[in-house]
Amino acid sequence: MSIVRRIARPLLATGYIVNGIDSFRNSSTAAAHLDPALKTVRHAVPQAAPFLKNSAVVAQGLAAAQVGAAALFALGKAPRLAASVLISTTAVNAYLDFRASDHGTKEQKAARRNSALKNVSLVGATMIASVDTDGSPSLMWRAEHFVSDVQKQAEDLGKDASKRWEKAQKVASKKAKEAQKAVSS
Structure with a gap:
């Protein structure tokens, strides 16, 4: 203060x-x-x-x-x-x-x-x-930034989940090809 x-x-x-x-x-x-x-x-x-x-x-x-x-x-x-x-x-x-x-x-x-x-x-x-915030952000500012942070985290989580899904599909496709080769041999 x-x-x-x-x-x-x-x-x-x-x-x-x-x-x-x-x-x-x-x-x-x-x-x-x-x-x-x-x-x-x-x-x-x-x-x-x-x-x-x-x-x-x-x-x-x-x-x-x-x-x-x-x-x-x-x-x-x-x-x-x-x-x-x-x-x-x-x-x-x-x-x-x-x-x-x-x-x-x-x-x-x-x-x-x-x-x-x-x-x-x-x-x-x-x-x-x-309205004096004493150098601390107001509740409105905090709420806006909280929402912004949650949105960014949700986007990051979505991107991460998408990358993991693509990786899992590639691994599954690779395993399926290997299994198909093994069956045909």
């Missing part, structure tokens, strides 16, 4: 951890912001309604997911998966913060805009982190 990654990942994760802990501690406030969105989801997807009844538990689950993913990301453990979870939780939080913030006065509008821009910037940074 490069020195930039060793420094940048924990720095990026710090904000997520603090925000997640605050959301977990103040789950009633987060649940109040989350409740209108959950009502919409419950109406759109009735099968999810039993899981989304208690908005405080959903808010705590989102906060716990954010803290866990941020901790994994900071430690460099499954960083692409952790970054993907952080993108999801941050997008939800950004949407809820934007809807819940006051926007009556000029100062409130400026604060709302700044908060939205900060959240969008965090999502963008985390999106970049989610």
